[in-house]
Amino acid sequence: MIISEHVLRANWHKTKSNTITIPQGSIITPSARDFLRSQAIQVQYEGETVLKAEPEKTPTAAGRMLSTNQGNAASRASAGEASHPKPEHMTHLRGKQLILKTHPVIAWRGQLDRFGCDLVETQTLLVKAGETKFAAQLEEVALRAQQLMVAEVRELPIEFGTLFGWTADEIRDMSHHPDKYFGIPHTPMSYQDGWIVARLNSLRSKIREVELYANRAFTADDGSCSRPDIILLLNRLSSLFYVLLCQRRSEQREKRILPIGISNRHLHLSQNHLELLFGAGYSLKKRKELSQPGQFAAEETVTLAGPKGNIENVRVLGPVRPETQVEVSVTDCFHLGIEPELRDSGQIAGTSGVELIGLAGTVRLDHGAIVAARHIHLHSDQAKKWNLRDGQRVTVRVESQRPALFQNVLVRVSKEFKGELHLDTDEANAALVKPDTECIIVEV
Structure with a gap:
């Protein structure tokens, strides 16, 4: 039987006795031995006399007591300094403290690692979706989780400070009153909230599980807690994710939604080029209004001629402009045999040229053909x-x-x-x- 610190504490807290009896052949882990020494608890094997938990003695796997030199050798062996390897079903908690891998603290550490994996996966998905700013903000949570692990392993205190600029009390208040802060009530999650809200809720659920494991690891049967700082931080992390998903749901109520206009190939003509193509004193004839006020599609069309091919019936848009500009797609450029030049409208210097063929004449442009940048x-x-x-x-x-x-x-x-x-x-x-x-x- 292996006597771990967790088992020892659980049984001792029931009686608070100065003596504890364990079965013959039991293994007392180093962390359990430290606990015995700290509480001045005497150990008695069934059928034998009481043994004191003296500093100079170290238990072996068979439960026998070794001399100081033998104990040091056993410690070195557990740390990999001797030929006898550490049992695979055990691990080190801190330094040479050998414990079972089922120890509550080890289980808690594993859950915290799992949360870190889920968080990084969420950040990766956010970046792919263009939510790079939000992904970067969540790095603050990732860093805090790393600090949490270090603080526990090194037995150091950890202060909450702030997260996303909010104190622990502010996060708690926001999570309890989302209607006050975000104008939305406590409501169940829905697929209509979108995958980001779903992910935030998943992270919230996972960190709550980590908090549960922390309570098992650091809270004794009498209700005392050895790491209230860790419990507080985990609890507020859970609240933080709820605040973030409420904030996201609130923002979605006022989404910046726009319709989409598909811009087919077209051109804008200067008055000079309009007359060269359609005759002196010519004016554009309005065919239909466009979505942008004051802009219209004209009745007139032209043919675009390039080194490799032509495109007919390209619509002219009005009104006339100071300079002629031809707007085509990349596919059109390949068909015409001209270099695709991605430009904002009006930025036509140094762009490709193309020939315009109208009813009354032609115009050879040495520049002005662009692939209009999305806008x-x-x-x-x-x-x-x-x-x-x-x-x-x-x-x-x-x-x-x-x-x-x-x-x-x-x-x-x-x-x-x-x-x-x-x-x-x-x-x-x-x-x-x-x-x-x-x-x-x-x-x-």
Whole structure:
């Protein structure tokens, strides 16, 4: 029989006796021996006289007492310094303290490791989903879990301090009153909350399990706790994850959702080029209004001619602009035989040229053909509400049957604009965008 510290404490606390009797041949682990010495408890093997727990004696696997020199040799052997290896069913708690692997503290450490794995996996998934800022914030929790392990192993105290800028009391209050802080009541989780909320709840459940194992490891039968600092930290970590998921659910009620406009190939003409293509004094004829106020699709179309091929019936958009700009997809560039140049609208210097063929003439452009960078149009009021500014770059997630994440999306703000994400046909097709598909700004 192996007498571990945990078993010894559990039995001794029932009687608080100065003598404890154990079966012949029992193994007393080093940590259990330390406990006997600290409490001045005498050991008696069944059928033998009382043995004092003297410092100079060390128990062997058979329960016999060794001399001081023999005890030191046994300690060295348990630490791998002699030829006799440590039993595989035992491990070291701290230093040379040999205990069973089923010891509550070892079980707790394993649960804390498992939580760390789950947390890193969640961070990895967040990064893949474009939630890099949130993933980085959770690194604070990962670091605190590592500090927790070190504090326990080295028997050092650990202070709570703050997490995410909140004290232990603040986290507790927020977790008890989400309606007060986030405007949402205590409600069951739902698949409609999304996978991030589900992940946060999973981490919350896991850290609560770690807390349960900690209570088993550090709380005695009489209710006394040797590590209340660890218990407090674990409890507030559980509350923190609940606060974070409530915060996320609250934010989702005010999602930054936008419709998607698919920008097919088109061109904007200067007045000079319009007249060269369609005749002197020519004016564009409006075919239909576009989603952006003041913009329209014209009746007029042209043919684009490149080194490798032509594209006919390319729509002209109005009104006229100071400079001519041709907007095509990467696939169109391959067909025309020109170099794809990804640019923000208006940034046409140094771009590829193409020939324009109209009803009355042709125009040979030496530059002006671009692949328009994905961008968002926002009304100034909407931008203010969402705390966005003109020229900012954001990440958006397209909510479709084939969800896609688009990064480095330019935000363009004007009181003349209507909120909309603009993608070209290649991007829209890749994400299976349909007329009713929406996107969400997920990172600023």
